[in-house]
Amino acid sequence: MNTVMRGKVWKFGDNIDTDIIIAxxxxxxxxxxxxxxxxxxxxxxxxxxxxxxxxxxxxxKNFGCGSSREEAPYVLKRLGVSAIVADFFARIFxxxxxxxxxxxxxxxxxxxxxxxxxxxxxxxxxxxxxNPRTHEELQGTKLPDFLMEIIKEGGAIxxxxxxxxxxxxxxxxxx
Amino acid sequence: MWDxxxxxxxxxxxxxxxxxxxxxxxxxxxxxxxKYHIENWLGMREGICHVVFPQKGFVKPGxxxxxxxxxxxxxxxxxxxxxxxxxxxxxxxxxxxxxWFKVPATIKFEVSGKxxxxxxxxxxxxxxxxxxxxxxxxxxxxxxxxxxxxELSVDGRFTLSNMAIEAGAKAGIIEPDEKTIEWVKSRxxxxxxxxxxxxxxxxxEVIKMDISNLEPQVARPPSPGDAVPxxxxxxxxxxxxxxxxxxNGRIEDLRAAAKIxxxxxxxxxxxxxxxPASKEVYTQAMHEGLLDIFLEAGCVIxxxxxxxxxxxxxxxxxxxxxxxxxxxxxxxxxxxxxDSKVYLASPLTVAASAVKGEITDPRKVKQx
Numbered sequence: 001m002n003t004v005m006r007g008k009v010w011k012f013g014d015n016i017d018t019d020i021i022i023a024x025x026x027x028x029x030x031x032x033x034x035x036x037x038x039x040x041x042x043x044x045x046x047x048x049x050x051x052x053x054x055x056x057x058x059x060x061k062n063f064g065c066g067s068s069r070e071e072a073p074y075v076l077k078r079l080g081v082s083a084i085v086a087d088f089f090a091r092i093f094x095x096x097x098x099x100x101x102x103x104x105x106x107x108x109x110x111x112x113x114x115x116x117x118x119x120x121x122x123x124x125x126x127x128x129x130x131n132p133r134t135h136e137e138l139q140g141t142k143l144p145d146f147l148m149e150i151i152k153e154g155g156a157i158x159x160x161x162x163x164x165x166x167x168x169x170x171x172x173x174x175x
Numbered sequence: 176m177w178d179x180x181x182x183x184x185x186x187x188x189x190x191x192x193x194x195x196x197x198x199x200x201x202x203x204x205x206x207x208x209x210k211y212h213i214e215n216w217l218g219m220r221e222g223i224c225h226v227v228f229p230q231k232g233f234v235k236p237g238x239x240x241x242x243x244x245x246x247x248x249x250x251x252x253x254x255x256x257x258x259x260x261x262x263x264x265x266x267x268x269x270x271x272x273x274x275w276f277k278v279p280a281t282i283k284f285e286v287s288g289k290x291x292x293x294x295x296x297x298x299x300x301x302x303x304x305x306x307x308x309x310x311x312x313x314x315x316x317x318x319x320x321x322x323x324x325x326e327l328s329v330d331g332r333f334t335l336s337n338m339a340i341e342a343g344a345k346a347g348i349i350e351p352d353e354k355t356i357e358w359v360k361s362r363x364x365x366x367x368x369x370x371x372x373x374x375x376x377x378x379x380e381v382i383k384m385d386i387s388n389l390e391p392q393v394a395r396p397p398s399p400g401d402a403v404p405x406x407x408x409x410x411x412x413x414x415x416x417x418x419x420x421x422x423n424g425r426i427e428d429l430r431a432a433a434k435i436x437x438x439x440x441x442x443x444x445x446x447x448x449x450x451p452a453s454k455e456v457y458t459q460a461m462h463e464g465l466l467d468i469f470l471e472a473g474c475v476i477x478x479x480x481x482x483x484x485x486x487x488x489x490x491x492x493x494x495x496x497x498x499x500x501x502x503x504x505x506x507x508x509x510x511x512x513x514d515s516k517v518y519l520a521s522p523l524t525v526a527a528s529a530v531k532g533e534i535t536d537p538r539k540v541k542q543x
Contacts, residue, residue: 019506019508023513024509028196029196030199066506070262095261157267160270
């Protein structure tokens with residue numbers, strides 16, 4: 001996996017909750033593309049139509065707050081979002097995104113330093129975010145190594161498969 | 176499957192299925208629990224997991240519990256450490272019995288004062304989230320303590336822990352006392368060990384609040400953190416009143432609401448929806464005559480499930496409509512149309528608003 005990334009910015013504000021990312025009434029849609037077509041529609045109906053693979057979300061505080069629904073990071077991944085930069089993330093969203101192999105960087109004030117449509121450069125392993133338009137470089141929080149490993153494996157399931165090959169789990173004998 | 180005996184599962188979203196897609200999701204759940212021999216499968220018979228699991232004795236003080244729902248924080252009210260995770264992570268837990276955790280810092284809320292009449296746990300937690308904000312406890316544990324928390328029933332305490340997630344918290348813990356222990360012992364014979372704070376426990380912050388003069392609180396849409404005294408939103412017309420959810424669908428909640436609506440009729444333009452949160456609550460409410468009271472007032476009563484709280488079945492809102500709700504989230508479009516509004520409040524405030532057709536201070540409604 002390439003840990004140096006470059007993509008077009010989609011900007012969102014503070015407290016983008018999981019219902020905004022993908023609303024409850026859509027959660028029973030089983031076709032992944034149909035489900036993803038509703039991503040963010042309450043705050044930006046153009047997003048799901050126009051986002052391109054490799055694009056990057058830049059948002060404010062508490063991105064992904066609310067529900068544990070994994071469909072939230074899932075629809076963003078399905079649409080090709082390659083990374084998310086935010087002031088900070090809500091806890092469950094943070095875990096869910098990493099488990100699906102979506103790189104995250106917590107970077108204070110990034111939302112102020114980028115405009116919609118800017119290009120953003122990310123050095124994931126260093127937690128660095130750059131804006132080529134303004135030549136600004138921001139130091140975000142680097143993911144801990146063990147989470148970086150999950151990202152590199154492509155998500156928690158891939159990482160688990162690899163781990164189980166090396167050290168199988170002791171299963172409890174069934175009664 | 177690492178240990179099927181440590182797994183308990185049910186369906187509470189979209190039950191019974193109202194669409195074929197929902198039915199297929201439920202089919203898959205049943206296939207899964209059969210395939211992996213999960214004995215503790217409760218289907219759609221029991222109600223909302225966060226109410227059912229403690230009632231059925233699956234939660235004990237000192238337990239470490241993860242659930243694939245954000246309101247898993249609820250069990251903290253019994254002194255368990257419980258938190259929500261996603262479905263991929265749950266797959267890892269089911270396969271290995273292991274998960275990574277960062278030990279969170281704790282914010283302690285010392286709630287003092289005698290709980291005023293017509294004030295419930297919901298008003299306290301709405302005020303707390305209003306004060307610290309929806310990101311005020313992100314990654315942290317909220318611990319609720321003080322005489323007012325002790326005064327709350329176990330039902331009321333569940334409401335506090337349930338909504339910890341609305342401030343971003345990982346857990347919402349209440350140290351068990353005699354009430355907790357008696358409650359748990361009435362539900363399970365299994366042994367448990369109460370975990371208490373060390374005498375020198377460190378808290379990141381201790382926030383003191385006195386609720387002696389707390390007014391009923393309402394969280395305005397679209398944020399559970401936008402709590403204001405009911406007086407600031409009084410008179411806003413409502414189209415629907417919802418009493419239920421894992422936050423406030425317990426017997427104490429139904430009893431409180433029934434006292435207000437008894438002998439009254441909700442206006443013809445208002446839909447009153449009552450969803451007892453579990454079979455136990457439903458049965459109890461039935462035997463106590465509470466369901467009669469709600470039906471007489473013009474409410475409908477649904478089977479125990481999440482209902483409109485997650486924008487599922489049983490009570491979606493149309494464009495421009497407003498709902499006063501005893502549930503936990505009022506995000507944009509949470510309960511239906513993106514042009515609808517959800518106001519969060521206690522069961523008492525929901526009931527008072529239902530009978531008046533507008534947001535109403537429960538202290539101003541005559542009780543039967």
